[in-house]
Amino acid sequence: MNVALTFNVKPESGAFAEEVSSLRSNSNTQPRTNTDTYAEWDTWETINAVKDALETYHNVELIEADHNAYEKLKESKCDIAFNIAEGFNGISREAQIPAILEMLNIPYTGSDPLTLSISLDKSRTKEILSYYNIPNARFQVIDQVDQLKNFNLNFPVIVKPIGEGSSKGIYSSSFAKNSNELKSEVERVLNEYSQPALVEEFLPGREFTVAIIGNNGSAEALPIVEISYNDFPKDFIPIYSYEAKWILDTREKPLNVFSCPAKINFSLEEKIKSTALNTFKVLRCRDWSRIDIRLDKNEIPNVIEINPLPGILPNPSDNSCFPKAARTYGLNYTEMINKVLYVAAKRNNLI
Ligand SMILES: Nc1ncnc2c1ncn2[C@@H]1O[C@H](COP(=O)(O)OP(=O)(O)OP(=O)(O)O)[C@@H](O)[C@H]1O
Ligand SMILES: [Mg+2]
Structure with a gap:
């Protein structure tokens, strides 16, 4: 197949970083000056790893999801887009590229604009979960x-x-x-x-995240990842915060944060997986997602949030849950990416 890889790259420095911040400050949302402004966007390392994985079997065209994305996609001869673009500005930013792809009638991997927007709004997500009696704080x-x-x-x-x-x-x-x-x-x-x-x-119990690949009846939960805080400083508040993710745990000094498969008994494993799969279903997620879960004081799995565009850092020494769960399941990075593409192609009757 001809695959267009749609992405946003983290500006490292220089002209593009300035252009992006000026685009942001011209928009009607406040310019964001926080240190974590681009935390969601991918690095070239990730984008190239996804490209290499797809290129094992397909022709790949890189399409940066910038303000010219519409024109580029219109010109593209791709059969399907592998979408990892996080988008620009606002609560519907992750929906922007999928909405363009729908307008151009190009099939793509992952959830539709509605699910992507709802999932970014954590309260809208929780309202839907509550309607379906899925526990959440x-x-x-x-x-x-x-x-x-x-x-x-x-x-x-x-x-x-x-x-x-x-x-x-x-x-x-x-x-x-x-x-x-x-x-x-x-x-x-x-x-x-x-x-x-x-x-x-605050949910005081153990914390987990569940990677899911597939659709409808065949969506499958990969081995559960537990996030544990034993390696963090003693007085550290047990939340997977910005400090935990990007400051204390680095490639140079990695912390032992994730264990996969989580060391839990069968009944808890079943409860966590069924909560995650049920969440995937009621939010109408497609192809892949990662569902964050934490136990309440009665040990009931509660959903924290849904990530329909999960982080996929390629280097096993970076702590990244989706690739880690896939590895435990028996899929290396190339196989994981191609499995997501496969379920999306199948859903779109391309294969
Ligand atoms: N209600 C809660 N009770 C306990 N801990 C929580 C709760 N909500 C969030 N947390 C902690 O904060 C972390 C980050 O929260 P959340 O998953 O909502 O943020 P995020 O930035 O969207 O995460 P991600 O990087 O997964 O996209 C969680 O992993 C968990 O450790
Ligand atoms: Mg989270």
């Missing part, structure tokens, strides 16, 4: 600080931006034990991220 959405006078959750809570990924905006300080800490974190999210704050009751 009690929550409140705060658009303005004065709404905190109606706050009725139990402490401790976690405060996060309503629509970010890759732990953007989630720091150790996001864990709030009292009203003062809550207020200052809500202010930080409202000011720095220009979006509502999602406040959730």
Whole structure:
């Protein structure tokens, strides 16, 4: 097949970085000046690894998902797009390229624009989960600080931006034990991220993430990954925060954060997998996704969030859950990427 790989690359420095930040500041959202601005975007290392994997069997054309993406895709002769683009600005950013692809009638891997947008809005996701009785932490959405006078959750809570990924905006300080800490974190999210704050009751139990590949009846949960905090400093708040993901755990000094398969009994494994697969189904995810889960005080798996465009760092020494689960299942990086392409091609009746 002819495959177009649609991607956004993390600006390293120089002209493109400046162009991107000026595009952001010309948009009607606030320019984001945080250190984690591009945390979601991929590096060339990842993009080239996906390209190499696809090239094992297919012709691959790289299409950067920039402001000329529509024209480039219109010219493209691809049969299908392998989409890993995170998009520009706003809660529907991950939907931008899939929406263009639908307009041009080009099949693509992964979820549709609706699912991608809903999944980025963690409160909309939780509303759907709640409708289907899928356990998730009690929550409140705060658009303005004065709404905190109606706050009725139990402490401790976690405060996060309503629509970010890759732990953007989630720091150790996001864990709030009292009203003062809550207020200052809500202010930080409202000011720095220009979006509502999602406040959730803190789930104190073990944490897992489940990679899923497939569709409909044949969607399959890969071996469960556990995120454990034993290797972190003693006083570290056990959340997979920006500090945990990008500062404390580095390639030079890797921490033992993930174990896969998770060391859990069969009944818990079944419960976690069925919660994840049910979530995949009710959110109408397609082809692949990663579902984050944490146990509540009664050891019930609760869904934290859904990642329909999961992180896929290629180097096994970088901690990346989806490729790790795939490796445990018996798929190397090339096989994992091509399996996602295969299920998408099959769903689109291309094979
Ligand atoms: N309600 C909660 N109770 C306990 N811990 C939580 C809760 N919500 C989030 N966390 C912790 O914060 C981490 C990051 O939260 P979340 O998954 O919502 O952020 P994210 O930035 O979208 O993550 P990702 O990198 O997976 O896209 C989780 O992995 C978990 O450790
Ligand atoms: Mg997460």
